[in-house]
Amino acid sequence: MIKGFIGTSLVDYPGKISSVIFTYGCNYRCPFCYNVDLVLPERYKKLKNLSEDWVIEELKRRKGFIKGVVITGGEPTLWGKRLVSFIEEVRSQTGLPVKLDTNGSSPELVEELVISGLVDFFAIDFKTSPDRYAELGGDFALVEQTFRVLKNIADRVEIRVTMYPPLLTEKDLEKMVPYLAWFKRIALQKFVQENTLKKDLVGEVNPEFYHRVDAYLKERLPEVSIVKRY
Numbered sequence: 001m002i003k004g005f006i007g008t009s010l011v012d013y014p015g016k017i018s019s020v021i022f023t024y025g026c027n028y029r030c031p032f033c034y035n036v037d038l039v040l041p042e043r044y045k046k047l048k049n050l051s052e053d054w055v056i057e058e059l060k061r062r063k064g065f066i067k068g069v070v071i072t073g074g075e076p077t078l079w080g081k082r083l084v085s086f087i088e089e090v091r092s093q094t095g096l097p098v099k100l101d102t103n104g105s106s107p108e109l110v111e112e113l114v115i116s117g118l119v120d121f122f123a124i125d126f127k128t129s130p131d132r133y134a135e136l137g138g139d140f141a142l143v144e145q146t147f148r149v150l151k152n153i154a155d156r157v158e159i160r161v162t163m164y165p166p167l168l169t170e171k172d173l174e175k176m177v178p179y180l181a182w183f184k185r186i187a188l189q190k191f192v193q194e195n196t197l198k199k200d201l202v203g204e205v206n207p208e209f210y211h212r213v214d215a216y217l218k219e220r221l222p223e224v225s226i227v228k229r230y
């Protein structure tokens with residue numbers, strides 16, 4: 001299940017020094033994805049597996065220094081019950097809070113994790129307007145269900161929008177705003193054009209684009225805090 005581990009990160013868990021765990025496999029194919037090694041089977045097959053026990057020992061060694069654990073991917077929720085058991089182990093053996101990153105394609109699993117209280121903080125992607133999710137291999141109906149689950153714990157959710165212009169036209173943003181309004185914290189993520197899934201992407205993104213999106217959302221969602229990561 002696990003192919004990557006970073007012992008210390010200052011940027012992956014809002015307000016906490018954390019360790020980051022990378023699961024492999026993803027059911028989406030976002031053109032701007034730069035975690036290609038964790039997404040494409042021919043790539044992740046070449047990476048070494050890290051056992052759950054080894055990762056938990058690494059977390060225990062850092063206890064006292066790290067204040068949280070981030071589980072990201074790929075898409076971690078694809079691991080279903082195995083992921084749930086692993087989070088239970090992390091919680092019981094380290095006592096550390098867990099943040100989970102997801103593309104929103106597993107509403108039932110996310111609901112289970114919310115109800116059980118095993119995950120303290122969620123980061124969920126909102127990649128484009130609902131009617132364009134098929135372009136990424138996704139199904140927005142599932143994402144919408146996940147949004148509905150997370151809306152109830154909006155204090156503990158960050159909704160992330162990657163600043164990739166072809167998927168964020170003004171028309172797209174218009175259709176995204178009603179859902180974004182359910183949340184309290186939006187993170188605008190930098191689009192990094194390095195080693196991306198799709199090769200012929202747009203070139204450098206004009207900084208003006210970031211400011212336009214930021215201003216557009218601020219005007220329509222004055223109550224929502226917008227974090228800029230670019």
Ligand code: SF4
Nearest residue numbers: 026028030033074103
């Ligand atoms: S960006 Fe995330 S959801 Fe999209 S393909 Fe990459 S890992 Fe999967």
